[in-house]
Amino acid sequence: MTIPFIDLQTQYKKHQIEIQASINAVLEHGRYIMGPEIDRLETELQKFTGANYAIACGSGTDALLLALMSAGVGKGDAIYTTPYSFFATAEVISLVGATPVFVDVDPVTYNIDPIALAIIIKQTISKGEVNPKGIIPVDLFGHPADYDAINTVAVEHELFVLQDAAQSFGALYKGARTCSNTPLAATSFFPAKPLGCYGDGGAVFTNDADVAETMKSIRVHGQGQDKYDNVRLGLNARMDSIQAAVLIEKMKFYETEIELRQRVAEQYSKSLKDHVNTPKIAEDCTSVWAQYSITSEYRDAIRAALSDKQIPTAMYYPTPIHLSTAYAHLDHQVGDFPVSESLSKTMFSLPMHPYLEKHQIDIICGVINSTVQSLNHG
Ligand SMILES: *Cc1c(COP(=O)(O)O)cnc(C)c1O
Numbered sequence: 540m541t542i543p544f545i546d547l548q549t550q551y552k553k554h555q556i557e558i559q560a561s562i563n564a565v566l567e568h569g570r571y572i573m574g575p576e577i578d579r580l581e582t583e584l585q586k587f588t589g590a591n592y593a594i595a596c597g598s599g600t601d602a603l604l605l606a607l608m609s610a611g612v613g614k615g616d617a618i619y620t621t622p623y624s625f626f627a628t629a630e631v632i633s634l635v636g637a638t639p640v641f642v643d644v645d646p647v648t649y650n651i652d653p654i655a656l657a658i659i660i661k662q663t664i665s666k667g668e669v670n671p672k673g674i675i676p677v678d679l680f681g682h683p684a685d686y687d688a689i690n691t692v693a694v695e696h697e698l699f700v701l702q703d704a705a706q707s708f709g710a711l712y713k714g715a716r717t718c719s720n721t722p723l724a725a726t727s728f729f730p731a732k733p734l735g736c737y738g739d740g741g742a743v744f745t746n747d748a749d750v751a752e753t754m755k756s757i758r759v760h761g762q763g764q765d766k767y768d769n770v771r772l773g774l775n776a777r778m779d780s781i782q783a784a785v786l787i788e789k790m791k792f793y794e795t796e797i798e799l800r801q802r803v804a805e806q807y808s809k810s811l812k813d814h815v816n817t818p819k820i821a822e823d824c825t826s827v828w829a830q831y832s833i834t835s836e837y838r839d840a841i842r843a844a845l846s847d848k849q850i851p852t853a854m855y856y857p858t859p860i861h862l863s864t865a866y867a868h869l870d871h872q873v874g875d876f877p878v879s880e881s882l883s884k885t886m887f888s889l890p891m892h893p894y895l896e897k898h899q900i901d902i903i904c905g906v907i908n909s910t911v912q913s914l915n916h917g
Pocket residue numbers: 598599600601624625627628677703705706727728729739740741
């Protein structure tokens with residue numbers, strides 16, 4: 540029996556009847572774009588997160604773009620984020636014409652280091668080339684960033700904070716769900732994220748009614764009150780009704796799945812903690828375990844041993860964004876962000892989904908621990 544990295548089939552089989560009925564309702568009413576499911580999903584997302592406004596959109600990337608465009612980000616602006624994320628986090632900054640300014644991550648949580656952030660903002664100000672405008676913290680692997688510290692720095696320098704919660708939807712920061720911790724937040728419902736639909740999908744969140752109106756307008760080509768008068772430039776960033784129909788059903792059991800993910804993570808950590816570096820969750824936070832990621836100097840040997848047993852692993856992220864070809868023009872050097880660079884050489888992720896069974900976790904941990912033991916004694 541093979542162990543999948545992510546198992547979407549078990550979930551589908553368990554909830555097939557409701558999910559199919561929900562999709563069929565869209566096929567019957569025929570409003571494939573902006574159908575009634577979009578409003579219903581947005582209401583559920585607001586209730587779940589505690590944010591005043593949730594706006595469903597085409598992907599996590601669209602969600603980040605909607606937020607940046609609503610904040611008027613453009614040429615000459617500096618947006619702070621980490622180089623240890625999925626490429627889209629930096630990409631959207633460049634797509635609106637602004638400059639990504641990277642800040643290294645904390646070695647324990649892998650999220651933006653608020654102390655380094657404050658130092659780098661001051662450096663930007665004294666150089667005077669670009670204008671500090673906003674911060675995009677990333678909740679890596681499902682663990683919320685340090686929002687109290689980040690929001691304090693943001694207020695001091697009058698910057699907006701856009702939470703990239705693509706991996707952390709449903710996690711808690713000091714008792715509050717992600718997507719409610721900052722003035723702007725974006726998430727993704729890509730199938731492999733903790734809450735995924737059956738295609739691309741995302742949502743953007745705010746507490747501000749005017750910002751919400753602007754983002755809704757940008758979602759449909761900058762549409763104004765009069766549908767035939769476009770009041771600004773926008774995007775085609777709508778979510779399909781079918782994806783909303785899937786998410787409405789999946790949200791009904793998402794909290795149960797978060798608990799199951801937590802149980803999987805706990806078993807992994809208990810079994811592995813003496814042989815590799817297991818994830819540490821900050822006090823007052825929970826993770827939704829988008830990935831269960833560990834670091835080891837023996838990464839390549841462990842991955843090879845797991846692969847021999849048909850156990851898949853993945854690397855997030857072998858190339859930190861500042862060293863990617865697309866950002867060669869920023870002229871970063873190896874050594875600029877040592878924590879991110881070190882993680883890119885030692886980090887890897889194990890199979891993670893709510894339906895991973897105890898005996899499967901035992902098999903995976905057995906291979907990892909025996910590989911490390913033999914290398915330590917070899
Ligand atoms: C997945 C992801 C995105 C992009 O989401 P899509 O829905 O794939 O566009 C952005 N940021 C992070 C951190 C992600 O993991």
